[in-house]
Amino acid sequence: MALVNEHYLKLKAGYLFPEIARRVAAFAGRNPDARIIRMGIGDVTEPLPPAIVEGLAAAAREMGDRATFRGYGPEQGYEFLREAMARDDFQSRGADIAADEIFVSDGSKCDTGNILDIFAPDNKVAVLDPVYPVYVDTNVMVGRTGDADANGRYAGLIYLPATAENGFEPELPTERVDLVYLCYPNNPTGAVASRASLERWVAYAREHGAILLFDAAYEAFITDPSIPHSIYEIPGARDVAIEFRSFSKNAGFTGVRCAATVVPKSLLGRTANGDRIPLHGLWNRRHTTKFNGVSYIVQRGAAAAYSTEGRSQIAGLIRFYMANATLLREGLQSAGLEVHGGVNAPYIWIKTPGGLSSWSFFDRLLSDSHVVGTPGSGFGAAGEGYFRLSAFNSRANVEEAVERIRRILA
Numbered sequence: 001m002a003l004v005n006e007h008y009l010k011l012k013a014g015y016l017f018p019e020i021a022r023r024v025a026a027f028a029g030r031n032p033d034a035r036i037i038r039m040g041i042g043d044v045t046e047p048l049p050p051a052i053v054e055g056l057a058a059a060a061r062e063m064g065d066r067a068t069f070r071g072y073g074p075e076q077g078y079e080f081l082r083e084a085m086a087r088d089d090f091q092s093r094g095a096d097i098a099a100d101e102i103f104v105s106d107g108s109k110c111d112t113g114n115i116l117d118i119f120a121p122d123n124k125v126a127v128l129d130p131v132y133p134v135y136v137d138t139n140v141m142v143g144r145t146g147d148a149d150a151n152g153r154y155a156g157l158i159y160l161p162a163t164a165e166n167g168f169e170p171e172l173p174t175e176r177v178d179l180v181y182l183c184y185p186n187n188p189t190g191a192v193a194s195r196a197s198l199e200r201w202v203a204y205a206r207e208h209g210a211i212l213l214f215d216a217a218y219e220a221f222i223t224d225p226s227i228p229h230s231i232y233e234i235p236g237a238r239d240v241a242i243e244f245r246s247f248s249k250n251a252g253f254t255g256v257r258c259a260a261t262v263v264p265k266s267l268l269g270r271t272a273n274g275d276r277i278p279l280h281g282l283w284n285r286r287h288t289t290k291f292n293g294v295s296y297i298v299q300r301g302a303a304a305a306y307s308t309e310g311r312s313q314i315a316g317l318i319r320f321y322m323a324n325a326t327l328l329r330e331g332l333q334s335a336g337l338e339v340h341g342g343v344n345a346p347y348i349w350i351k352t353p354g355g356l357s358s359w360s361f362f363d364r365l366l367s368d369s370h371v372v373g374t375p376g377s378g379f380g381a382a383g384e385g386y387f388r389l390s391a392f393n394s395r396a397n398v399e400e401a402v403e404r405i406r407r408i409l410a
């Protein structure tokens with residue numbers, strides 16, 4: 001009989017969202033008339049902008065015509081999309097990234113996991129706590145950790161707490177670290193990294209030979225012009241960072257699927273005997289061997305995000321979600337809650353009132369206001385005592401949720 005990858009058996013059985021679903025279903029069963037407002041899951045709610053729909057539709061028509069039909073495309077992505085990204089996402093912000101350093105993919109979730117293919121198992125990995133669970137679970141799967149403790153923390157991983165006490169600005173690691181996952185704007189806390197904070201990370205990585213894995217999935221939600229959108233806006237970052245980009249949250253591609261990973265040509269790793277190896281070539285090899293490219297139709301849809309109409313329609317979507325975030329943040333703050341995030345990110349990170357645990361506050365909000373959020377403890381031990389609400393919802397739902405929560409806190 002075939003042996004299984006036993007590292008999978010260490011994974012905590014997808015606890016968070018199934019447990020939320022179980023509690024909501026039980027409540028709905030007992031209260032069939034309750035109109036439950038779901039503000040838990042980080043998925044967009046608005047339809048695709050018309051410029052993108054037209055980009056997709058025009059490409060679909062090309063595929064139906066013998067003269068313009070296309071089969072396999074370049075695994076790394078079509079030039080038209082890589083060029084648009086290099087120009088608009090990086091060069092226009094002073095970040096020195098070329099089109100051939102960008103690898104188009106079907107999602108950042110996959111890329112943040114797949115990137116581990118090109119790193120040795122004995123690298124030391126640090127994550128922020130609370131954390132996007134994908135970074136942790138993919139390291140468990142490849143065998144880089146021991147078992148999880150009662151708080152869900154895996155032996156062998158280094159957790160860097162980001163809490164209100166340290167202003168969501170984690171301490172630099174004090175032990176040896178080779179890979180550091182950073183996510184800014186942050187899911188789940190909604191925190192952003194200032195230029196000074198990113199400079200500190202880049203300096204740390206350069207000094208210690210560490211590599212930053214920078215997840216910029218929410219960069220489009222940055223409203224403060226002083227906050228960098230890309231790690232490559234920091235001089236020297238080209239030599240120490242990989243960046244993950246996604247069309248999911250800005251252009252509403254959670255169901256369409258398109259993203260990109262940037263591996264600069266100047267980024268090096270080393271072999272056990274000290275040779276320096278460019279990671280670009282390794283990732284190119286991995287990507288072209290295990291992936292056959294994002295569909296032409298989808299890449300045309302993504303490229304439409306860079307047209308004049310596309311940009312202005314996406315800006316409209318972001319404004320809509322961020323107005324939701326403002327309503328949540330200000331409404332709940334004036335009801336007496338301690339609220340973080342929601343200024344440069346579509347997530348509101350609430351300190352639970354009266355020292356309630358994250359799950360107790362979840363139960364209270366569900367039973368008394370019929371609002372569903374996400375317990376902070378589900379994102380890591382340092383998330384205990386916090387609660388996440390998402391701004392991805394209709395205006396009417398957001399307004400009603402704020403009213404209902406204010407009523408139970410009054």
Ligand SMILES: *Cc1c(COP(=O)(O)O)cnc(C)c1O
Pocket residue numbers: 042106107108109110132183187215217245246247248249253254258259
């Ligand atoms: C939503 C999200 C992504 C995007 O993932 P896709 O696979 O591109 O949809 C990436 N990182 C974080 C932290 C996210 O919340």
